[in-house]
Amino acid sequence: MSSQKSDIAIHLDQLSVGYQKGNSKLEILGGLNASIKHGELVCLIGENGVGKSTLLRSIAGVQKPLSGQVFVDNKPVNDYTAPDLARTISLVLTDRIFAGNLTVKEIVALGRHPYTNWLGKLEQKDVDKIDWALDITDIHKISDRIISELSDGQFQKTLIARALAQDGDIIILDEPTAHLDLSNKIIILKLLKDLSNETGKAILIATHEIEFSFQVADKIWIALKDKNLKEGTPEDLVLDGSLNQMINHNAINFDSDHGRFMVNYSYIKSCNLKGDKLAYYWTSNALRRNGWEVINEISETTITIRKGKSGYEWDLTHQGNVTIVYSIEELVNVINNN
Amino acid sequence: MSNKTTGIIGVLLFVLVILAILNISIGSVYIPVEDILAVVSGKNIDNSGWQNIIIHFRLPKAITAILVGSGLGISGLLMQTLFRNPLAGPFVLGISSGASLGVAVAILAGMTMGWGLTQIGIGGSWILTISASLGAFAVLFVVVMVSMRVQDSMSLLIVGLMFGSATGAIVTVLQFFSKAESIQAYLVWTFGSLGGLTWMELKVFIPVIIIALGGSFLLSKSLNALLLGDNYARSMGVNIKKTRFIIIFVTSLLAGTITAFCGPIAFIGIAIPHLTRLIFNAANHKTLFPMVILNGAILMLACDIIAQVPGQEYTLPINAVTSVFGAPIVIWLVIRRKNFSKSFAN
Numbered sequence: 001m002s003s004q005k006s007d008i009a010i011h012l013d014q015l016s017v018g019y020q021k022g023n024s025k026l027e028i029l030g031g032l033n034a035s036i037k038h039g040e041l042v043c044l045i046g047e048n049g050v051g052k053s054t055l056l057r058s059i060a061g062v063q064k065p066l067s068g069q070v071f072v073d074n075k076p077v078n079d080y081t082a083p084d085l086a087r088t089i090s091l092v093l094t095d096r097i098f099a100g101n102l103t104v105k106e107i108v109a110l111g112r113h114p115y116t117n118w119l120g121k122l123e124q125k126d127v128d129k130i131d132w133a134l135d136i137t138d139i140h141k142i143s144d145r146i147i148s149e150l151s152d153g154q155f156q157k158t159l160i161a162r163a164l165a166q167d168g169d170i171i172i173l174d175e176p177t178a179h180l181d182l183s184n185k186i187i188i189l190k191l192l193k194d195l196s197n198e199t200g201k202a203i204l205i206a207t208h209e210i211e212f213s214f215q216v217a218d219k220i221w222i223a224l225k226d227k228n229l230k231e232g233t234p235e236d237l238v239l240d241g242s243l244n245q246m247i248n249h250n251a252i253n254f255d256s257d258h259g260r261f262m263v264n265y266s267y268i269k270s271c272n273l274k275g276d277k278l279a280y281y282w283t284s285n286a287l288r289r290n291g292w293e294v295i296n297e298i299s300e301t302t303i304t305i306r307k308g309k310s311g312y313e314w315d316l317t318h319q320g321n322v323t324i325v326y327s328i329e330e331l332v333n334v335i336n337n338n
Numbered sequence: 339m340s341n342k343t344t345g346i347i348g349v350l351l352f353v354l355v356i357l358a359i360l361n362i363s364i365g366s367v368y369i370p371v372e373d374i375l376a377v378v379s380g381k382n383i384d385n386s387g388w389q390n391i392i393i394h395f396r397l398p399k400a401i402t403a404i405l406v407g408s409g410l411g412i413s414g415l416l417m418q419t420l421f422r423n424p425l426a427g428p429f430v431l432g433i434s435s436g437a438s439l440g441v442a443v444a445i446l447a448g449m450t451m452g453w454g455l456t457q458i459g460i461g462g463s464w465i466l467t468i469s470a471s472l473g474a475f476a477v478l479f480v481v482v483m484v485s486m487r488v489q490d491s492m493s494l495l496i497v498g499l500m501f502g503s504a505t506g507a508i509v510t511v512l513q514f515f516s517k518a519e520s521i522q523a524y525l526v527w528t529f530g531s532l533g534g535l536t537w538m539e540l541k542v543f544i545p546v547i548i549i550a551l552g553g554s555f556l557l558s559k560s561l562n563a564l565l566l567g568d569n570y571a572r573s574m575g576v577n578i579k580k581t582r583f584i585i586i587f588v589t590s591l592l593a594g595t596i597t598a599f600c601g602p603i604a605f606i607g608i609a610i611p612h613l614t615r616l617i618f619n620a621a622n623h624k625t626l627f628p629m630v631i632l633n634g635a636i637l638m639l640a641c642d643i644i645a646q647v648p649g650q651e652y653t654l655p656i657n658a659v660t661s662v663f664g665a666p667i668v669i670w671l672v673i674r675r676k677n678f679s680k681s682f683a684n
Contacts, residue, residue, distance in 0.1 A: 062572055086575030093573075098422040099565040101621035106562075113563050113574040120559035120624065146619070166574065 009202030011035040015068035017058040034231040041196040043213035044206045046223030052206040086114035090166035092173040100148030111165030133164040153184035173205045267293035275305025350632035357639040362396040405547045407638025408631040409592040411610035428593035428607035432477045432501030437597040439505040440473020446516040474594030529655030530601035550591045558623035605660040610634045
């Protein structure tokens with residue numbers, strides 16, 4: 001980072017985004033004030049249709065805001081010329097790509113578009129940047145493959161490499177982990193986290209991976225249904241109850257202890273459970289799924305988990321009768337038959 | 339450009355030269371290759387009849403075939419990339435329908451007003467060329483106007499198709515009120531013809547096509563960005579509206595001029611970009627452009643050779659030959675390569 005550059009990469013000032021048709025405005029998110037520093041990774045979360053993509057497009061200068069302003073490196077985004085903005089912000093979108101015959105390297109090379117001459121001729125510095133982007137995303141060995149032959153994870157890395165080759169201070173990604181399996185989700189988020197640390201780039205990700213985003217994000221932006229944007233560190237947002245506010249549906253429950261969302265069952269029976277941490281966790285998981293609430297108070301049904309010779313054993317005490325079972329499957333069968 | 343690409347282009351160039359010579363030599367009269375080479379290099383040959391045939395008939399026709407094939411191939415490629423649609427071709431914007439309407443008005447209305455066929459002059463007359471150009475450019479004008487108003491390329495595609503249907507309907511109405519011989523004259527025009535251009539007309543045709551082809555080459559950088567979609571292209575600093583305007587203008591210039599001079603030539607424009615992508619596995623426009631130009635020229639020359647039915651007096655309509663012989667090639671390739679759809683999606 002050069003010294004004259006300010007610390008703030010993106011700043012939203014009373015931003016209102018949405019759609020304008022003639023004289024009527026449809027505001028989707030409004031009165032937004034937030035900022036992202038260089039080297040910071042911010043995850044934008046919120047339910048479907050709450051306006052995440054609209055906000056991203058407005059920040060990227062693709063869509064005009066209804067009112068207020070987006071500052072990119074302290075300059076209003078609409079004051080940038082198209083090539084200047086392209087050298088500052090690069091995007092990773094969910095749009096389908098038309099040409100499956102393009103190779104990984106050709107896609108990444110397209111990132112140099114704002115820097116090359118009218119013919120798109122790659123100079124040495126362009127080639128170096130492309131190689132760096134391929135290296136850092138770990139796709140050098142597949143750089144000659146055509147993109148229709150890639151796995152979803154490799155394809156996503158290719159798009160991120162393209163954004164890196166475009167070499168802006170800011171990368172904006174729209175759901176980069178959608179369609180990926182668990183390990184690829186984590187690999188991609190870890191990659192983005194490392195990039196923000198190592199390169200000082202400001203990274204903004206719209207994502208539904210709330211639990212993972214809590215592990216990687218420096219800050220979370222929550223787009224709320226009341227058109228507001230809540231900004232804070234993940235931990236502060238848990239403690240002040242913002243996450244429960246985001247998802248207000250009786251089928252879902254936010255487990256503040258573990259930073260995760262739970263299916264909210266309506267319990268019909270309750271029992272008391274004792275046991276070591278691991279067995280307790282998974283037994284209560286099975287009990288909840290079967291409509292049993294796990295309580296700390298003394299109950300007419302009590303389950304005690306012991307470590308036996310060949311693994312865990314469950315002592316089920318119900319109205320004075322004790323039954324011993326040797327797996328959760330058996331336990332569930334017994335309690336459901338009572 | 340990679341060595342492989344340079345090699346492919348070299349081979350294609352070689353094939354093009356061979357076919358061009360074959361194309362000139364074959365016809366109702368066979369002319370030996372040595373004589374062709376002699377005439378083309380500016381020497382006089384003993385048989386002045388042959389010399390006449392080469393200079394005034396076969397050479398202009400071969401040049402026309404090369405330019406028509408390249409021009410239609412490139413305009414098809416431009417449309418397929420702009421609309422990200424494998425069914426797009428040079429005429430999706432309604433250009434050929436516009437030209438047909440112009441010609442229909444000239445022939446059908448002209449005859450009704452009492453002009454004879456000789457006055458209209460079927461077979462490479464300026465009246466037909468001018469009326470086709472007027473029709474094509476009237477449609478172009480409207481399409482460009484619409485393109486500045488609509489946000490996305492897909493709407494433009496629909497508008498173009500609607501234009502095609504509407505102008506086609508007007509032609510039908512004109513035919514309904516016309517005499518049999520004028521309908522026949524119009525039909526002959528729709529068969530397409532490469533042989534109608536004299537050197538006089540080539541003086542207009544050659545520079546227009548070459549300038550338009552050059553213009554399309556300047557677009558290759560933006561077209562590559564467009565492969566990723568409008569949003570990505572915009573995020574890389576491409577001015578979508580300006581690029582779209584230039585693409586439409588270049589396509590219309592190519593397709594409009596070719597249709598005006600040679601009639602509506604089907605198939606080549608849609609097929610050549612597909613053939614090129616399938617055979618050479620290319621997507622980058624910088625390599626696609628020279629390959630499409632060469633492939634288009636080669637296929638057009640080959641079709642013209644077939645149309646002449648070597649050794650016979652008559653020639654088949656070029657429009658029928660391109661489709662009858664071209665379609666099986668494309669079908670075979672699509673089935674054999676199985677990766678056809680991949681070149682349009684990932």
